[in-house]
Amino acid sequence: MTARPHPARPHSLRASLTPPRELVGFAAVGLLAYAADLTLFSCLRGPAALDPLTAKSLSFLAGCTVAYLGNARGTYRHARLSGMRPYAVFVAVNLAGALVQLLCLAVSHYGLGLTSQRADTVSGAVVGMALATVLRFWGTRTLVFRAEGRVGSWSG
Structure with a gap:
């Protein structure tokens, strides 16, 4: 008796599922980018003595660059990118x-009147970060690295 192959999943279902490798890669790159952002910000505020907005702007761009390169060369290395x-x-x-993180903080602090340091941390760094991460994952996967056959593929 010959074993019959399992029927293939419909393309639409396969395209909508996220392989665990993609999630792990995205998270690992995100942690590396966060570390680069935090380290550079600390150096620019401390030894370089830059003002906080300039330091954060530069560290944000550096973190974005680390995340982009990590995702382009790792997590989404099969996507065709140009320019x-x-x-x-x-x-x-x-x-x-x-902006999602800032909005969560603003709503909590100014809209709801939850003004303690703990409330600010929970709204901005926990709730805001969680929502922002979902947005970033969706945007990165669908708007930046959306090459045909890559998003949701099981190969790799």
């Missing part, structure tokens, strides 16, 4: 994520 457009879209997606 500066993918990087610009990636930075825009990350700016949108930063």
Whole structure:
């Protein structure tokens, strides 16, 4: 008796599922980018004595660059990229994520009147970061590295 192969999953279902390798790669790259952002910000604020907004702007761009390169050469290495457009879209997606974090903090602090340091940390660094990460993952996967056959593929 010959074993029959399992029927293939419909393409639409396969395309909508996220392989664990993609999630792990995205998370690992994100942690590396966060470390680069934090380290550079600390150096620019400390020894370099830059003002906080300039330091954060530069460290944000450095973190975005680390994340873009890590995702382009690792997590989404099979995507076909050309020119500066993918990087610009990636930075825009990350700016949108930063705005989500600020919005969560603003709503909690100013809208709901939850003004303690703990409330600010929970709203900005926990709730805001979680929502921003979902947005960044979706935006990175669908707007930046959306090459045909790559998003949701099981090969790699």
